[in-house]
Amino acid sequence: MYRIAIFEVPTEVIGEFIEKLTDLELENSIIGKNEDEEIEIKVTYEKDESHVVEELETFLETLIYGIEESAEERNDQ
16 A cells, blocks of 8 residues: 655755655655645655655755755845
């Protein structure tokens, strides 16, 4: 039985996210955009691939943190 994870990816980091997704070889499809203009991506995986999806979640969190840090630095200038 397959599991599904939905990722909401800011457009600023979509390239990096797609690269990682491709490297991890997870089945995926683009759903569309949400109200925050983030790209929604559906990832389908099996239970034994859960650790790979967790790795992808952590990677996305890191990318988003980088965006937030950059925004704070620009605001401080």
